[in-house]
Amino acid sequence: MAMELFGHAFSSYTWKALIAFYENDLPFTFQSLGPDTPEIGARFGALWPIGKFPLLVDDGRTVMESSTIIEHLQLRHPGPVRLIPDNPEQAIEVRMLDRISDNYVMGNMQRVVANALRPPERRDAVEVENAKAALETAYRWLDGWMAGRDWAAAGQFSLADCAFGPALFYADWVHRIPEECANVTAYRARLLARPSVARCVDEARPYRSFFPLGAPDRD
Structure with a gap:
């Protein structure tokens, strides 16, 4: 199942997570939040009532907070660009x-x-x-x-x-x-x-x- 990232393209913290995806060319579906996508907003609200984005859904697991999302990507979807050093x-x-x-x-x-x-x-x-x-x-x-x-x-x-x-x-x-x-x-x-x-x-x-x-x- 493809990863889903909930956020908005103008959001600074969404950028932070997107940069990690783009660095390693990871496949995902971007779920853009906004008034024109109420169905995505309803899903997002059910997953994370606090309402802060980005939010990652990876094979049924939800990961909140941009730093943690990047840590998760390196652990579960490692690529050639190591964003957290092994040392x-x-x-x-x-x-x-x-x-x-x-x-x-x-x-x-x-x-x-x-x-x-x-x-x-x-x-x-x-x-x-x-x-x-x-x-x-x-x-x-x-x-x-x-x-x-x-x-x-x-x-x-x-x-x-x-x-x-x-x-x-x-x-x-x-x-x-x-x-x-x-x-x-x-x-x-x-x-x-x-x-x-x-x-x-x-x-x-x-x-x-x-x-x-x-x-x-x-x-």
Whole structure:
């Protein structure tokens, strides 16, 4: 039975899982969630009432959360691109950078986006200011970390880069990477040039009007 991935092509965390599928050319059916696919939404809601996507269904087994989906793919559907190194010390570094991406880049980007989605009377300028300041701190830390590196961890494209691809793509839309963070800017460019990430960017282009802050005329 083919794997099914529930998500949306504009969703940052869906991208993270899609990159792993594309890296190893794994066969799957994409179940796109949206108002025009209520039957898919009903199935998804029955499988995962919390409603956060992506969600993987693999031979009757449901796997939630993008990092766990990538771990599952490597265990059950291994391919030539090893997204979590076999070396335990390297694997720790990869998982550490994955969490840094999700918590401090993706998470702060989403704080700004979530605020923009609220009714005007409920928006919080202080929340936005704090989230952007936290993003700036994350950029500056990452700039030092990426000095002399092509990829985020373990000297190879990994789970961490699956995370940073969408995180830096959208975070730069929310709060531009400072000019002096040249390592981060170059890393983002390498990520967007990676075929698996570029495919996600292209598949998401029809949905750019969904971005509540206005998608910039770039990327």
